[in-house]
Every structure is written in structure tokens, then in C-alpha cells.
Amino acid sequence: MTALDDCETLSYDEETERVEDALKTLMGSEVSLANFRLTDFNFTGTDLGGTQLTGARLTGTDLTRADLTGTVLRCTNLKRAELEAIREDLSAVLSLALQEVPAIRAALVEGKVDGGTYYGESACLIGTIANARGCDVYSLGSLRPAPSRPIEHFFLRIDRRDTPQTSPIARLIVQWIDEWRARTPA
Numbered sequence: 001m002t003a004l005d006d007c008e009t010l011s012y013d014e015e016t017e018r019v020e021d022a023l024k025t026l027m028g029s030e031v032s033l034a035n036f037r038l039t040d041f042n043f044t045g046t047d048l049g050g051t052q053l054t055g056a057r058l059t060g061t062d063l064t065r066a067d068l069t070g071t072v073l074r075c076t077n078l079k080r081a082e083l084e085a086i087r088e089d090l091s092a093v094l095s096l097a098l099q100e101v102p103a104i105r106a107a108l109v110e111g112k113v114d115g116g117t118y119y120g121e122s123a124c125l126i127g128t129i130a131n132a133r134g135c136d137v138y139s140l141g142s143l144r145p146a147p148s149r150p151i152e153h154f155f156l157r158i159d160r161r162d163t164p165q166t167s168p169i170a171r172l173i174v175q176w177i178d179e180w181r182a183r184t185p186a
Contacts, residue, residue: 111166
């Protein structure tokens, strides 16, 4: 793993465009950007798989369609990171599972989500919906297991026992659910 020292804040401007390109090139080689401040970078479509981002500050960073497989995000600040496609996909799923939204939120808060499995007491988003309905994941009507869905891919970053207090991903999803509930008529 390549380690980069946490020496200063990196923010996007014309000079740092070269830094961004260099970082994108390194991403495939398991880079550690732990505790880095990466402000306003654009990693759209970049393979961040295996990247160590523990404690990184990704304020304003665009992660749309970035591959986060194997990426470590513990204690990462995702404030204003560009995750709109994932958020929109979550809204679409919630709209198809109105009655199960409280169960999804509760599972996240209680650490009963395991983004890597469709079955069991702790399951991914679609598995949690199926658990709440008391049915199989393939009996959810228009909702089906779809590992390529942005929100399902995002849920892969949640391990059993992760809660909003221990996982920035779980915290962000609970926030999105609360915002969705506030703007969605009961």
C-alpha cells in the first residue's frame, strides 16, 4: 500500500489538477489517504477500491459513480461530497417501500445491517425490506436484488454492528432517510 503523509489540505484549483490526476493514477495501487483533506476533488468514475480513507475529509468531493469496493471510510467526513446519484437511488427505493422505511432506519440505528448479504437478521437494504415484509428478496415486486444499484453498492460499506455513531455511511443514510421522510407526505 502506498502511504501519503497528511501534510496539508489539498483543494481543487488549476495547480492541484495535476495532483488529482496523480491520485487517480495511484488509486488502483491501494493508496492510503488516511486523514487527508481532499476538498472539491472530482473522483467521478474513479476506481477507489482498496483505498484507505479513514479520517479523510472529503468536503465537496465528487464521488459520483466512483468504485468504493474495499475502500475504508471509517471516521471519514463526507460533508458535501457529491453523492447525489446514490441519494436519488435511495429515494427511489424508499418510494417503493413506504411501509418499510421505519424498519430500514431502525436496522441502521441498531447496527442490524450487513451490506454484503441479502439474507439473515442483518441484511443489506433489499434484504432489510424483505425482512420487514416477511418475504424473500425475490418476492418484492418491482424491487429486486441489483448489486449494480448505486445505493446497494453504497450499502456494501456497512458491516453488521455499524451504527450512525461508528460508520459515516450509516450516519449519512439515516440522515437521508430523515430528510426523505420530512419531504414525503405520510
